[in-house]
Amino acid sequence: MYHLDDDEYLNTPYYRKTGSVCPECLEPIGAEVYEENDEIWMRKTCEEHGQFKDKISSSAKYYKWTHWAVKDKGGNVIWKFDKDGESNPPDCVGEDPRGCPYNCGLCPEHLSTCSLALIDLTNRCNFNCNFCYANVQKSGYLVEPSLEEIDRIMKHFRSKPIPAIAIMFTGGEPTVRKDFPEICKMAKDNGFKEVIVATNGYGMSRKKGGFEWTKRVKEAGLDTLYFQFDGINDITYEKTRGIKNLMAYKQRVIDNCRKAGLDSIVLVATIAKGVTDIEVGNIIQYAIDNVDVVRGITFQPVSLCGRIAYEERQDLRITNADILKIIEEQTGGKIGMENAWYPLSTIVEFGRVIAYLADVEPIEFTCHPDCGFASYMVVDPDSGEMMPIMEYFDPLKVIDFANRFWAKIKHKEKKQLRIFEDLLGDFGKTLDNGLNFLDKTQLRARFLLGVLQYMKKPGKLMEMFSRLLMRGDWESVSSFSYGALLLSSMHFQDAYNMDIERTKRCIVHFGVAMPDGSVKEISFCTMNTIHRPIIEKQIAKQITPKIKNEFDTTTGQAVEEIEQEIARNGGIKKEEEE
Amino acid sequence: MPEEYVEDRDGMKIRKLAELRTVTDKTYEEAMIRRVDEFKEQKKDKSQFNDVIQNTFFKAFSTAFDLKIQVDKALGEDNLKKLHKALDEFLLLGL
Numbered sequence: 001m002y003h004l005d006d007d008e009y010l011n012t013p014y015y016r017k018t019g020s021v022c023p024e025c026l027e028p029i030g031a032e033v034y035e036e037n038d039e040i041w042m043r044k045t046c047e048e049h050g051q052f053k054d055k056i057s058s059s060a061k062y063y064k065w066t067h068w069a070v071k072d073k074g075g076n077v078i079w080k081f082d083k084d085g086e087s088n089p090p091d092c093v094g095e096d097p098r099g100c101p102y103n104c105g106l107c108p109e110h111l112s113t114c115s116l117a118l119i120d121l122t123n124r125c126n127f128n129c130n131f132c133y134a135n136v137q138k139s140g141y142l143v144e145p146s147l148e149e150i151d152r153i154m155k156h157f158r159s160k161p162i163p164a165i166a167i168m169f170t171g172g173e174p175t176v177r178k179d180f181p182e183i184c185k186m187a188k189d190n191g192f193k194e195v196i197v198a199t200n201g202y203g204m205s206r207k208k209g210g211f212e213w214t215k216r217v218k219e220a221g222l223d224t225l226y227f228q229f230d231g232i233n234d235i236t237y238e239k240t241r242g243i244k245n246l247m248a249y250k251q252r253v254i255d256n257c258r259k260a261g262l263d264s265i266v267l268v269a270t271i272a273k274g275v276t277d278i279e280v281g282n283i284i285q286y287a288i289d290n291v292d293v294v295r296g297i298t299f300q301p302v303s304l305c306g307r308i309a310y311e312e313r314q315d316l317r318i319t320n321a322d323i324l325k326i327i328e329e330q331t332g333g334k335i336g337m338e339n340a341w342y343p344l345s346t347i348v349e350f351g352r353v354i355a356y357l358a359d360v361e362p363i364e365f366t367c368h369p370d371c372g373f374a375s376y377m378v379v380d381p382d383s384g385e386m387m388p389i390m391e392y393f394d395p396l397k398v399i400d401f402a403n404r405f406w407a408k409i410k411h412k413e414k415k416q417l418r419i420f421e422d423l424l425g426d427f428g429k430t431l432d433n434g435l436n437f438l439d440k441t442q443l444r445a446r447f448l449l450g451v452l453q454y455m456k457k458p459g460k461l462m463e464m465f466s467r468l469l470m471r472g473d474w475e476s477v478s479s480f481s482y483g484a485l486l487l488s489s490m491h492f493q494d495a496y497n498m499d500i501e502r503t504k505r506c507i508v509h510f511g512v513a514m515p516d517g518s519v520k521e522i523s524f525c526t527m528n529t530i531h532r533p534i535i536e537k538q539i540a541k542q543i544t545p546k547i548k549n550e551f552d553t554t555t556g557q558a559v560e561e562i563e564q565e566i567a568r569n570g571g572i573k574k575e576e577e578e
Numbered sequence: 579m580p581e582e583y584v585e586d587r588d589g590m591k592i593r594k595l596a597e598l599r600t601v602t603d604k605t606y607e608e609a610m611i612r613r614v615d616e617f618k619e620q621k622k623d624k625s626q627f628n629d630v631i632q633n634t635f636f637k638a639f640s641t642a643f644d645l646k647i648q649v650d651k652a653l654g655e656d657n658l659k660k661l662h663k664a665l666d667e668f669l670l671l672g673l
Contacts, residue, residue, distance in 0.1 A: 263609070288598060291605045334598050377598070379606050386598035401666060408673035443673075450669045453662055458647050460607050463640040467626065475617045475626055483610035 014040060014064050019500035021101070022046035024307070026495060026530055028098050033499070035060045042497055054313065054496040056370065059321035059337075066343045066369035079403050081343045085112035085366030085505065088160040091521055101503045101526040112366040114521065115507040117157040117164040117192075119150060121174040121183065123536075126202050128553035129241050131270075131305065134172050134532075141540035142547060143172075149513035150183055154190040156511055156519035164509075165361055165474075166194035168226060175203030176550075181220035188221035193474045198226040198268070200241075201253035206561065210252060214260040224295070225257065229267035231279030232286050239275050243556050254290060263293045266486070271326075272302040273318050280323070281330025287485055288377075288386055296486030299323045303494040303528075313496065320373060323489050335375070335487070340388035342395065343369035344488075350402040356413050357444050358472030368502040374488035381459050389484065392462075394454040401450045409443060444470055493525040515539065 013035045020031035024046065031044035033056060040057040057063035069080035087110055094107035103109070122144040123134045136142055145153070157164040167187050174180060174197050187195045197217075204214045204225070229250060230240045237246035257265055269276060269283050280299065287294040301318040308316070324337040344365040355362035376389035417435050420428030448469050455462060461483045468476040493502060506523030512535055514520055522531050551558055557565075566572065617625045626632050650658055 263612070284598065292609055331598060397662070401669075404666075404670060405673070408670060446669045446673075450666065452643060452646075453665055455643070456647065456650070458640075458644040460610065460640075462643060463636055464610060466639055466643070467636055471626060473626070475621070479610055479613045479617065479627075482613040483606050485606075 009068060010061060010064055014060060014067070019100070020044050020498045021495055021530070022049055023052055023495035024049035028102075031499070035064075042499070052496060053310065055317050055319060056497060056499075057319045057321045058325070062321045062324065062337065063370075066373075079349075081345050081369040082501070082505075083345055083348060083366055085348075085364045085507070086162060086362070087111055088113050088162050091519075100500050101498075101523070101530055104520070104522040104526050104531055106509070106521045106523070109504055110506075110523070112505045112507045113160070113162045113364050114157060114164045114509040115166065115363055115365060116196075116509075117154075117167045118170050118508060118510045118524065119145070119153050119167065120510065120512075121145070121150070121169045121171055121177055121180070123172040124176050124547060124550065125171060125173040125200075126176060126551040126553065126556045126558065127173065127200055127241055127243065131302065134170075136172065136543055136547060137553070139536065139540075140543065141536070142543045143536050143540055144177070145513050145539075147179060147182065147186070151186055151190070152513050152517075153511035153519050154187060154192070156521065157509075158190050158192070162364070163191070163361060165192065165363055166196060167192045168196040168198055170198045173200055173202050175199050175201075175217075181217050181222075184217055184220040184222045194223050195221050196224040196226050196266075197222060198228075200228040200556070201225070201250060202556070204253040204256045204262075205249045205556075207252070208561070208564075211256045211259055214256045214262055218260050218262040222262065224264040224266060225253070225262065226266050226268050226298070227253065228270075229283065229286075230269055230276045232282045233279065236276055236279055240270065240272070241556075243554060246556070249556060254293060258293050263482075264295045265290075265293050266296045266298055267294060268298045268300060270300050270302055271318055271323060273316055273322075277318065277322075277326055280326045284327070284331060284335075284487070291485065294485070295481060296488065299327075299487075299489040301489070301491045303492040303525075304496060305494060305528075308496075320370070320489050320491050324373070327487070334386070335377070335388055340375045340390055341373045342375070344372050344374055345369055346399060347402075349406040350399065352413075353402055353406050353409070353447055354469060354472035356409070357440055357447060358470070359440075360472045360474075365507060366505055367507045368499070368505045370491065370499065370502055371505075372488055372490040374486065377485040377487060378461060378483070381457060386485065392455060392457045394456070397454045398451050401454070402447075405447055405450060412439075493529065495529050498525065498529060512539065 015032070015034045018031050018033060020029055020042065021027065022029050022044070025048060027046065029044050029046050031042050033040060033042050038060045039055060040060050040063045041053060042056050043051065043053045045051045066081050069077045072078050088106075090106055090108040090110065092103065092105040092107055094103035094109065096102040100107065100109045120134060120143060123136045123139060123142065124144070125132070125135055128135060128137055134143075154167065157167070169183065177183070180203065184195050203217065204210050206213065230236050232247060234245050234247050238244055254265065257263065267283055267287055269279065271277050271280070283297055287297050301320065301323060302316060304313060304316060324341060327335050328337045344367055348364060348366055351363055351365070377386045378389050378392060379385070380387045380391070416432070417439060418432055419435065420431040422428065424431065448466060451469055452466065461480070464476065464480040464483060468480050493499065503523060503526055506525060508524040510522045510524065510527045512520045512522065515538060520535065522535070527535070549559060552562055555562070614627050618627045622628065653661065
């Protein structure tokens, strides 16, 4: 794999100790991550509830590669995928003696800053998916922050020394809120560069008013749809969402976004064995066919909630490595498991150099290598076919150059040149500013040349990449990403495979407005595995019969909308067209 | 798209992909240019894409880069490796 094929490291069995939780009582227990039959497993024992074992990766080779470290001649680690981030100051002291993950809020043990802020806008939803945790029907209470509370959460994320750049609205289904456009505008007013909604497409899909609504939210500031998309076959949605003929609904969302100019859609596919895994290739081709509006695909191996027996769990369990294998198989080997993918944390130093040189807010993907991987697909100018961006340049050389460059200049981030200020006062300060500007300009030129020497293909995309390297601003990042298709995977943890080393490095954080006026910042996986029921009980509101019966979750339509439709059709209910 | 299918256990037909061809390779470039136009329109003078000096610089840089690709091909793999090594050392010198 990659450059490690002849390395002894790949032949050494993998083993490490970590912390986890008992899936039954959620109390802290130790865990071992180890290699068995070319796979990586986790085992842990709770004194009360016995032993648990779960698969972490179906490929020991891939897993070991993502845990590889560069060592100097003395055997000291000088670089690895698994790294600590530049964390913000903690929000709480962490009073629970059990430590991480029980002190979320965030506590001093957290090692990454937040790259993506999440706000649950509501737990109301027009669907009733059987594996979903956030649903008003199942919980029996309403969780829906007010506009003032949402504003408070946004200000919390934006006021940090390293502020979150992107925000995602989640749920339930966020677009069922009538004030959703106002919330998008609020996010922009608070300074978020990228405003995203995780949605099944409800607001955009409505037959009556869907287009106008899409246009309205786009104008209000919504940048990207993180769009639930399990495949292109109706039967798949019947299995995953329990709704018939859902592909027409999904297509309507794409069409309305296209018409409204909302041209940044990320298809999000929850991958479950034997259910949606067969659709992976279809989804990739669908994205390519709709490249004018689809910017990327995120595959999410299903995380398992509740008590599930070992055998059943192994039937359902799918890991990042499985996704890579499936992608390779279903794209005829065009996106190879062994040469197309990198953990998200690969580009941390690269990003730091760009942020420092361009004086922009850094984006730190310091999540654990087990969390996810990514690759850009780009058009090969010679063949017109899509190929991994790794064929555009030599990734290891670029990464290595960026790492060495950062190691040499990182001291400058903390201490700027200051030569004349003490001697000449304000005039000297101006001279020092000039010197710092010149210094950064020469560094930019060096970095640009250093990276571009390893590029292999010409064209407009490379011009945009040069802009990204030189300027590092949102315009460059965003424009570059429009010329490529981002493929990624994010494997969320559950109580069976929770690894505290991952949890501490989480970069996707929920913000929750608490009744005492504070904001709790909680990492994604611990929120869903541990904290959600406790937190929600503190902020829950009573549901009214109107809310309970708001949607027909067998069709995904609002009851009011169905009644209007029946009235228009002279009292006859029409089924969704195939 | 080649007419190759696989069937799942419920008999659902799935396209088996053997190539990842775009409708047209220009679609991606067009999407990127559209985004650039959007920034130009939105941010007016504040957009880098409306800055004549920067546009000229990157245009010139892009031309030089195309030339570099040709030179790389002419140099051959071994010579290129040596050049990269020397350039790496030079660019990190004095930092």
